[in-house]
Amino acid sequence: xxxxxxxxxxxxxxxxxxxxxxxxxxxxxxxxxxxxxxxxxxxxxxxxxxxxxxxxxxxxxxxxxxxxxxxxxxxxxxxxxxxxxxxxxxxxxxxxxxxxxxxxxxxxxxxxxxxxxxxxxxxxxxxxxxxxxxxxxxxxxxxxxxxxxxxxxxxxxxxxxxxxxxxxxxxxxxxxxxxxxxxxxxxxxxxxxxx
Amino acid sequence: xxxxxxxxxxxxxxxxxxxxxxxxxxxxxxxxxxxxxxxxxxxxxxxxxxxxxxxxxxxxxxxxxxxxxxxxxxxxxxxxxxxxxxxxxxxxxxxxxxxxxxxxxxxxxxxxxxxxxxxxxxxxxxxxxxxxxxxxxxxxxxxxxxxxxxxxxxxxxxxxxxxxxxxxxxxxxxxxxxxxxxxxxxxxxxxxxxx
DNA sequence: AATACAAGCGGACCACGGTCCGTTTCGCCT
DNA sequence: AGGCGAAACGGACCGTGGTCCGCTTGTATT
Numbered sequence: 283x284x285x286x287x288x289x290x291x292x293x294x295x296x297x298x299x300x301x302x303x304x305x306x307x308x309x310x311x312x313x314x315x316x317x318x319x320x321x322x323x324x325x326x327x328x329x330x331x332x333x334x335x336x337x338x339x340x341x342x343x344x345x346x347x348x349x350x351x352x353x354x355x356x357x358x359x360x361x362x363x364x365x366x367x368x369x370x371x372x373x374x375x376x377x378x379x380x381x382x383x384x385x386x387x388x389x390x391x392x393x394x395x396x397x398x399x400x401x402x403x404x405x406x407x408x409x410x411x412x413x414x415x416x417x418x419x420x421x422x423x424x425x426x427x428x429x430x431x432x433x434x435x436x437x438x439x440x441x442x443x444x445x446x447x448x449x450x451x452x453x454x455x456x457x458x459x460x461x462x463x464x465x466x467x468x469x470x471x472x473x474x475x476x477x
Numbered sequence: 478x479x480x481x482x483x484x485x486x487x488x489x490x491x492x493x494x495x496x497x498x499x500x501x502x503x504x505x506x507x508x509x510x511x512x513x514x515x516x517x518x519x520x521x522x523x524x525x526x527x528x529x530x531x532x533x534x535x536x537x538x539x540x541x542x543x544x545x546x547x548x549x550x551x552x553x554x555x556x557x558x559x560x561x562x563x564x565x566x567x568x569x570x571x572x573x574x575x576x577x578x579x580x581x582x583x584x585x586x587x588x589x590x591x592x593x594x595x596x597x598x599x600x601x602x603x604x605x606x607x608x609x610x611x612x613x614x615x616x617x618x619x620x621x622x623x624x625x626x627x628x629x630x631x632x633x634x635x636x637x638x639x640x641x642x643x644x645x646x647x648x649x650x651x652x653x654x655x656x657x658x659x660x661x662x663x664x665x666x667x668x669x670x671x672x
Numbered sequence: 673a674a675t676a677c678a679a680g681c682g683g684a685c686c687a688c689g690g691t692c693c694g695t696t697t698c699g700c701c702t
Numbered sequence: 703a704g705g706c707g708a709a710a711c712g713g714a715c716c717g718t719g720g721t722c723c724g725c726t727t728g729t730a731t732t
Contacts, residue, residue, distance in 0.1 A: 298679060298728060326719065336682030338721085347719065409644050410652065437663025440649060444639040449604050454635060457605065468632025476670050493698060493709060521689065531712030533691085538710095542689065 305343050307333040312354055321399045324350070351404035352411065355397060362393055363417055379428040380477065386422065387469050390446045391462065395455075401448050418443055429477050438476060445469060500538050502528040507549055516594045519545070546599035547606065550592060557588055558612055574623040575672065581617065582664050585641045586657065590650075596643050613638055624672050633671060640664060 297305070311332035315323045326347055330337045344350040371377035372385040394401065401408055408414065422439035431438065444450070446469065454460045460468075492500070506527035510518045521542055525532045539545040566572035567580040589596065596603055603609065617634035626633065639645070641664065649655045655663075 300728070301680060304680085325717085327717090330682095337719095338682055339680075341720065342680070409648070412652070415648060433666050434659070434663045436653075437649075437655075437660070438667065440645065441640040441663065441667050444642065444645050445636040447639065447642070447644075449642075450635065450639050453604070453610060454632075457607075458631075460632075464629070465632070468629045468636065471628050472633065472636050472671070476667070495698070496710060499710085520687085522687090525712090532689095533712055534710075536690065 301343070304333065304335050304339055308335065308340060308343060308350075309353060312350060316354070316400075321351075321403045324403070326350075346407065348403070348405045348407040351400050352407045355400050355404055355408060358393070358397060359414060362389070365389070366417075366421055379425045380473075383422065383425045383429070383473060383477075384470055386418075386425070387442075387446060387473065388466055390418065390443075391451065391466055391469070394446060394448050394451055395462065398448050398452065415443070426477070431477050442469075442473065442476065445472070496538070499528070499530050499534055503530065503535060503538060503545075504548060507545060511549070511595075516546075516598045519598070521545075541602065543598070543600045543602040546595055547602045550595050550599055550603060553588065553592060554609060557584070560584070561612075561616055574620045575668075578617065578620045578624070578668060578672075579665055581613075581620070582637075582641060582668065583661055585613065585638075586646065586661055586664070589641060589643050589646055590657065593643050593647065610638070621672070626672050637668065637671065640667070 308329060312324055312329050315328060315332060324347070326337055326340050329350070330340045333340075340350065344353055365373050366386070366389075368374055372381040373389050375382075377385070419436070419439045422442055423435045426435045426438060451465065454465055455462060503524060507519055507524050510523060510527060519542070521532055521535050524545070525535045528535075535545065539548055560568050561581070561584075563569055567576040568584050570577075572580070614631070614634045617637055618630045621630045621633060646660065649660055650657060
């Protein structure tokens with residue numbers, strides 16, 4: 283009776299001990315491999331071997347290679363979300379909404395640049411994750427509301443977040459000869475026009 | 478001496494007759510397969526077999542699967558660009574710049590929705606193609622200039638195009654419970670705020 | 673402690689994208 | 703016409719992502 287009744291817990295009926303151990307081992311193995319040779323080294327076979335388990339186990343735990351990438355990203359994303367919810371201003375609560383919004387953009391730009399390789403490797407699994415885009419969109423939407431912006435805030439939030447996407451940034455900075463600072467200035471100007 | 482001198486032609490030193498024949502056969506085979514069973518049926522082996530050539534030939538012509546997809550898209554994209562350059566208003570020249578810009582958005586939305594599967598399958602090859610994003614960005618930039626908008630027009634153009642990207646549309650319409658009409662309304666409102 | 677059963681595990685197996693290199697074909701030049 | 707170099711061809715081959723199914727292990731129950 284030490285574990286909560288199934289009816290009271292969330293959907294997943296808990297994970298068996300060995301499964302949890304393997305998940306941790308796999309994530310660690312993946313992180314090590316990536317530190318060594320980048321995302322290209324993240325072969326399912328390689329990760330499995332390094333963690334000392336069979337390949338089937340990797341797929342059982344993460345569903346696909348993209349799922350594994352998404353799990354690796356989750357750590358950073360969770361940290362970032364924590365910074366938004368309860369971190370220090372101007373990203374966290376307490377600052378002027380406009381300052382928070384601009385800090386959001388700068389922070390998101392940094393995150394996307396730092397994790398670009400993983401995010402691209404995670405592909406659709408990451409993109410379709412409601413907990414990611416959904417959180418950012420909700421946050422921006424609330425800030426827009428605080429700023430007294432009128433109109434379809436759900437759409438405006440999405441439209442402000444879209445130019446911060448990894449492919450767009452890659453195009454602008456890696457191919458379009460813009461600096462990160464110019465991109466951020468551009469985005470700031472965009473925000474000022476919208477609010 | 479019937480062919481122009483190499484110095485006068487563009488970079489590619491022309492394509493051999495058999496190569497051109499095979500390219501056409503492969504594109505047709507690919508189009509047929511896609512009409513039958515969607516992008517999933519577009520296996521390199523399947524396309525090659527259907528066209529009656531070896532697999533190596535497909536890679537020689539298109540470089541990769543994504544390259545093949547991009548080539549399939551090129552037809553539609555070229556038609557669309559022609560519509561922008563010399564088609565009837567409001568998309569083509571002759572209408573008020575704002576009307577042209579809004580027509581651009583609507584038209585681009587349609588195109589991206591229609592070709593979504595192919596565009597996603599083309600992945601980076603399509604995204605990095607300057608002739609595609611570059612053209613759209615330049616067009617929007619010119620329209621913004623005509624409208625007398627000030628600021629970093631290059632960035633603003635990109636920022637207006639970003640929310641029309643396939644992944645964003647998919648998120649909004651397929652997962653976010655918005656209709657295409659709502660998305661278009663939202664984009665229109667975004668444009669009005671920016672200009 | 674013994675039992676029962678679900679959950680997890682492993683690695684052989686498959687399909688597909690991509691490469692490579694010996695052979696064939698094209699098209700120009702004499 | 704015949705010869706020659708370059709371009710194109712084809713299909714065997716490889717690595718990787720993903721599936722499948724018989725076996726093992728953990729956990730709840732008595």
